[in-house]
Amino acid sequence: MAEKKSVWAQLKERLAVDSVDVNDEKIYKDVRGGPGGGRDFRRPKDVKGTLVRVLGYAGRNKGLFVLVLALMLVSTGCSLAASYYLRPLIDDYIVPLIKSPEKDFSALAGQLGILAGIYLASAVATYFTSRTCMTLAQWATNALRRDLFSALQDLPVSFFDQHTHGELMSRFSNDADNVQMCLEQGIVQFLSGIITFVGTVALMISLSWKLFCLTLLTIALSFGLVRGIGRYSRILFKKQQASLGALNGYIEEMLDGLKVVKAFNYEERAKAGFDQCNDEYRENAIFANFLGSIIFPTMNAVMNICYAVTAVLGGFMTVAGSFTIGSLGVYLNYIRQVTMPINMMSNQAINLFSAIAGAERIFAIIDHEPEPDDGAVSLVTVDRAPDGTLTETGHGERTGFWAWKMPRPDGTYEFREVRGSVRLEDVQFSYVPEKPVLKGITVWADPGQKIAFVGSTGAGKTTITNLINRFYEIDSGRILFDGIDVKDIKKAGLRRSMGIVLQDTNLFTGTVMENIRYGKLDATDEECIAAAKSANAHGFITRLPDGYQTMITGNGQNLSQGQRQLLAIARTAVAKHPVLILDEATSSIDTRTEKLIDRGMDALMEGRTVFVIAHRLSTVRNAQAIVVIEQGQIVERGSHEELLDKQGRYYMLYTGQSELD
Ligand SMILES: Nc1ncnc2c1ncn2[C@@H]1O[C@H](COP(=O)(O)OP(=O)(O)OP(=O)(O)O)[C@@H](O)[C@H]1O
Numbered sequence: 103m104a105e106k107k108s109v110w111a112q113l114k115e116r117l118a119v120d121s122v123d124v125n126d127e128k129i130y131k132d133v134r135g136g137p138g139g140g141r142d143f144r145r146p147k148d149v150k151g152t153l154v155r156v157l158g159y160a161g162r163n164k165g166l167f168v169l170v171l172a173l174m175l176v177s178t179g180c181s182l183a184a185s186y187y188l189r190p191l192i193d194d195y196i197v198p199l200i201k202s203p204e205k206d207f208s209a210l211a212g213q214l215g216i217l218a219g220i221y222l223a224s225a226v227a228t229y230f231t232s233r234t235c236m237t238l239a240q241w242a243t244n245a246l247r248r249d250l251f252s253a254l255q256d257l258p259v260s261f262f263d264q265h266t267h268g269e270l271m272s273r274f275s276n277d278a279d280n281v282q283m284c285l286e287q288g289i290v291q292f293l294s295g296i297i298t299f300v301g302t303v304a305l306m307i308s309l310s311w312k313l314f315c316l317t318l319l320t321i322a323l324s325f326g327l328v329r330g331i332g333r334y335s336r337i338l339f340k341k342q343q344a345s346l347g348a349l350n351g352y353i354e355e356m357l358d359g360l361k362v363v364k365a366f367n368y369e370e371r372a373k374a375g376f377d378q379c380n381d382e383y384r385e386n387a388i389f390a391n392f393l394g395s396i397i398f399p400t401m402n403a404v405m406n407i408c409y410a411v412t413a414v415l416g417g418f419m420t421v422a423g424s425f426t427i428g429s430l431g432v433y434l435n436y437i438r439q440v441t442m443p444i445n446m447m448s449n450q451a452i453n454l455f456s457a458i459a460g461a462e463r464i465f466a467i468i469d470h471e472p473e474p475d476d477g478a479v480s481l482v483t484v485d486r487a488p489d490g491t492l493t494e495t496g497h498g499e500r501t502g503f504w505a506w507k508m509p510r511p512d513g514t515y516e517f518r519e520v521r522g523s524v525r526l527e528d529v530q531f532s533y534v535p536e537k538p539v540l541k542g543i544t545v546w547a548d549p550g551q552k553i554a555f556v557g558s559t560g561a562g563k564t565t566i567t568n569l570i571n572r573f574y575e576i577d578s579g580r581i582l583f584d585g586i587d588v589k590d591i592k593k594a595g596l597r598r599s600m601g602i603v604l605q606d607t608n609l610f611t612g613t614v615m616e617n618i619r620y621g622k623l624d625a626t627d628e629e630c631i632a633a634a635k636s637a638n639a640h641g642f643i644t645r646l647p648d649g650y651q652t653m654i655t656g657n658g659q660n661l662s663q664g665q666r667q668l669l670a671i672a673r674t675a676v677a678k679h680p681v682l683i684l685d686e687a688t689s690s691i692d693t694r695t696e697k698l699i700d701r702g703m704d705a706l707m708e709g710r711t712v713f714v715i716a717h718r719l720s721t722v723r724n725a726q727a728i729v730v731i732e733q734g735q736i737v738e739r740g741s742h743e744e745l746l747d748k749q750g751r752y753y754m755l756y757t758g759q760s761e762l763d
């Protein structure tokens with residue numbers, strides 16, 4: 103029979119096992135959303151700097167900020183004053199009243215009125231402090247979220263490769279919420295805690311420093327005890343978090359692999375594994391809470407002893423005449439009160455640290471280097487005189503003629519018509535250093551030409567298009583747009599001159615019309631409808647319940663894959679860019695929609711320079727040049743017929759001897 107261990111033996115055993123690493127990312131990741139949901143127990147790196155910056159956000163609304171501080175001072179001051187007022191009340195009014203034969207309560211009543219007034223003022227000030235604080239916190243976090251979102255918009259695409267959406271979302275949810283909570287209550291409670299504590303101690307010393315020495319001793323003793331127990335309790339608490347993490351991880355793994363579990367008849371073992379994790383969590387939770395629950399009773403017991411001893415000693419002092427009854431009453435009251443602000447502050451400290459750690463992560467994004475944009479060449483609309491000279495028409499005018507405005511060393515500008523020739527020269531690129539994805543790509547497209555990229559999945563086709571509009575910076579080589587290095591072109595201008603239909607379609611919440619207008623914000627309804635017609639999207643749009651006014655939600659969940667792609671094409675069509683990049687969706691669509699999309703794309707490509715990444719051979723056939731890419735290199739190029747004659751890679755892809763994807 104298994105030996106039954108005592109609680110203490112088990113506790114010792116648990117504490118003896120290596121303590122959990124406080125900074126172990128996994129613990130915190132796994133328990134997110136669990137008990138203590140979204141809280142972060144890691145210590146922030148720069149508490150002071152971050153706190154000052156967070157307060158800076160609150161301080162932007164100076165009037166409210168000062169008001170909060172003033173109200174807090176009033177409320178704390180009043181509650182301190184009210185507690186001290188008992189002394190003159192007892193000594194000067196109640197004691198004389200007891201001694202005097204005539205019981206005239208009017209003076210006492212007046213004093214009680216004043217006391218009530220002070221309490222009332224304190225209550226009113228507390229109420230307004232929390233209300234004002236709430237408003238202030240909303241203003242501050244609103245500004246913080248705005249800065250965060252706008253920083254995100256300016257970050258390079260590569261940043262988003264390194265951070266998951268979930269992670270960035272939690273900056274807005276968990277972290278921003280924690281900052282808000284801390285501004286709403288944490289900071290004010292912390293400050294008023296400090297003031298109350300210092301004030302109470304000062305008043306205690308002024309009443310009797312001898313008694314205070316005794317109190318100090320007790321406080322030190324009780325905090326020593328709390329610290330001691332607290333240290334062990336923290337170890338157990340971390341163990342509890344770790345085992346909760348393990349439990350959650352186990353559930354997730356088993357749910358994700360549900361079909362495998364069933365297929366391999368693993369159910370019973372899965373249950374046994376779960377029981378083990380579940381029991382481990384229970385045991386750890388019980389012990390963590392067991393120690394946690396000892397802290398307050400212990401502290402209370404120590405403080406009660408202090409109370410009793412002070413009462414006896416103070417009683418003697420009062421009888422001996424060196425202390426008044428009022429002073430003793432007030433002093434005993436303070437013993438009860440003095441530890442309260444400390445408890446309050448230590449409770450708030452976790453929230454405060456968690457909020458500061460969150461704020462630190464938010465600031466890390468805000469301070470992140472934005473996408474570099476040091477180009478000097480801008481895109482402008484121009485008028486063309488009969489002799490061919492170009493003059494800038496100013497902003498917003500829609501002549502339909504676009505030109506590159508290039509500064510000359512002498513301060514004047516050269517205008518070069520946007521024609522849409524694109525050239526990549528020996529381009530090398532890697533997403534991750536040392537892991538080249540493109541190894542010396544040279545391709546060119548003259549204005550109006552259609553160039554198709556084909557190749558296996560992961561060959562680097564999408565990557566090429568990511569470089570032309572500078573989502574990423576190339577490692578070496580050059581990319582020229584109308585003879586100008588794209589590095590010298592302002593990103594806004596570069597991207598405005600290039601239409602792009604991405605491989606993964608993204609639609610936004612809004613009507614169909616709004617989604618098409620996304621391509622050109624000042625497009626009229628007629629222009630949008632014309633674009634939809636040219637993209638072959640008009641037919642299905644008119645069959646939607648509300649036509650062009652149908653709401654699109656959740657990235658177009660209410661549309662089919664093909665319809666989404668058609669909308670994306672219409673969105674690009676409305677802007678009439680001189681250069682187009684079309685990345686065909688890889689997922690299969692039915693042949694009828696495929697034909698619609700092909701025709702839509704053909705209309706869109708008319709008269710423009712087009713790079714098309716083809717996953718369907720029907721798209722490729724009428725291209726001037728087909729470029730076959732494998733493992734980041736061009737392995738073949740030529741027209742459809744030329745490449746078929748060659749009987750190489752393209753031939754294999756085309757005849758189905760090798761798959762395109
Ligand atoms: N953001 C990224 N970070 C790191 N590596 C990436 C990233 N995007 C793509 N890659 C890698 O670069 C290579 C080329 O990817 P790319 O998306 O260009 O392929 P593709 O030819 O478009 O494939 P598909 O036909 O499947 O669309 C792949 O090996 C891929 O794993």
Ligand SMILES: [Mg+2]
Pocket residue numbers: 563564565605685
């Ligand atoms: Mg791709």
